[in-house]
Amino acid sequence: xxxxxxxxxxxxxxxxxxxxxxxxxxxxxxxxxxxxxxxxxxxxxxxxxxxxxxxxxxxxxxxxxxxxxxxxxxxxxxxxxxxxxxxxxxxxxxxxxxxxxxxxxxxxxxxxxxxxxxxxxxxxxxxxxxxxxxxxxxxxxxxxxxxxxxxxxxxxxxxxxxxxxxxxxxxxxxxxxxxxxxxxxxxxxxxxxxxxxxxxxxxxxxxxxxxxxxxxxxxxxxxxxxxxxxxxxxxxxx
Numbered sequence: 001x002x003x004x005x006x007x008x009x010x011x012x013x014x015x016x017x018x019x020x021x022x023x024x025x026x027x028x029x030x031x032x033x034x035x036x037x038x039x040x041x042x043x044x045x046x047x048x049x050x051x052x053x054x055x056x057x058x059x060x061x062x063x064x065x066x067x068x069x070x071x072x073x074x075x076x077x078x079x080x081x082x083x084x085x086x087x088x089x090x091x092x093x094x095x096x097x098x099x100x101x102x103x104x105x106x107x108x109x110x111x112x113x114x115x116x117x118x119x120x121x122x123x124x125x126x127x128x129x130x131x132x133x134x135x136x137x138x139x140x141x142x143x144x145x146x147x148x149x150x151x152x153x154x155x156x157x158x159x160x161x162x163x164x165x166x167x168x169x170x171x172x173x174x175x176x177x178x179x180x181x182x183x184x185x186x187x188x189x190x191x192x193x194x195x196x197x198x199x200x201x202x203x204x205x206x207x208x209x210x211x212x213x214x215x216x217x218x219x220x221x222x223x224x225x226x227x228x229x230x231x232x233x234x235x236x237x238x
Contacts, residue, residue, distance in 0.1 A: 013115075014058060015137075017180065017189060018051075020044040023074035024185050027051070028139060031060050032113040039064040039112045041132065041139050042182050043077035045237050051077070052084060062087045064102075064112065068141025068182055069129040070095065070233045072155060073223040079238040089236055092121055092130035097234050104130070122169055124162025125150030131170065136177050138193070144170050145181045146191045149202045152215050154222065155230065159215035163208045171197055 012033035019026055023044065029051070031038040038060035043051060055062055062085040065078045069092075078089045079099075090110065093103040104110060106121035110132070118133040122143040129150070132139045142150030144166050152159045175194030196203060205211045223229065232238070 014038075014060070016054065018047065020047055020074065022046070024183050025071075025074055026180065026182055026184065026189075028180060029054065029060075030112065030115070030134070031058070032115060035059045037061050037063045037113055039066065039110075039117075040081065041066045042068055042071070042141070043081055045075040045077040045080055048077040048080045048084070051081065055085075061085075064088050064090055064110065066090045066110070066132060067095075067097075067100075067233070067236070068131065068139065068143075069126045070097065070155065070230055071182075072226045072229050072233075073183075075229055076233050076237040079236040082236075092119060092128055094121065094123070094128040094130075096128065097236055099236055099238070120169060122165035123158065124152055124160075124165045125155075125157055127156035127158070127161075129165070131165075133173070133177075136174070137180060138170065138173060138177050139180050139182075140170065141182045144179065144196065144200075146179065146184055146188045146196070147186075147200050149200075149215070151218060151220055153218070153220070154226070159212040160208055162215065163211045166203070167208075171203070 014031040016029035025044050027043050028041040065081050065087050067076050088101045090102045091100045093105050104119040108119050110117040120131045122131045123129050125142040129143050131143055152162050173193050177193040179191040
């Protein structure tokens with residue numbers, strides 16, 4: 001089951017960080033205030049009822065759901081949320097998910113009331129990975145993690161693409177930019193671009209070849225039910 005872990009209000013903004021204990025996935029709910037429109041990033045299907053309860057509690061209307069990429073370690077709740085709320089589903093234009101309603105391009109903006117959310121194409125973990133930037137909030141999916149980076153050994157992943165996405169895009173953002181990843185396995189909730197530049201062990205390299213060497217030798221186990229999860233997520237969890 002999901003677990004609510006952080007609720008913050010900045011002026012009128014509602015920002016909710018939720019954690020799925022089974023897959024160590026972070027889901028994010030954003031709104032400009034009570035009674036307004038809301039957006040959810042990277043929902044987990046088992047926790048959809050919790051999201052709905054939270055939306056009702058805060059009197060929010062879910063209008064958009066974003067998946068940062070086709071996930072391999074859990075099933076997205078996008079289709080289920082759409083069935084319940086009639087929200088629009090959003091992914092980057094490189095996604096293989098044909099049923100997604102809105103496919104955004106690199107540097108295209110998604111509007112949510114007075115918020116503008118910039119789509120950033122950041123392949124490497126997968127070929128369809130996007131990050132999303134709202135003011136100084138960076139939702140990096142699996143591209144850049146806290147003290148880590150997303151693995152690049154399946155789903156058309158590519159270590160060179162990962163390096164370019166991170167070093168030539170994400171690390172070019174202001175150092176005070178808040179980093180909110182799609183996963184964390186050690187209970188960390190947020191970092192900054194500046195902290196990752198300084199402390200992330202996978203970023204302490206001198207060139208792309210050193211980064212590729214690290215990524216090609218991680219020797220990680222594949223997620224359980226990888227093929228099933230990917231297949232269902234290409235259909236947005238349906």
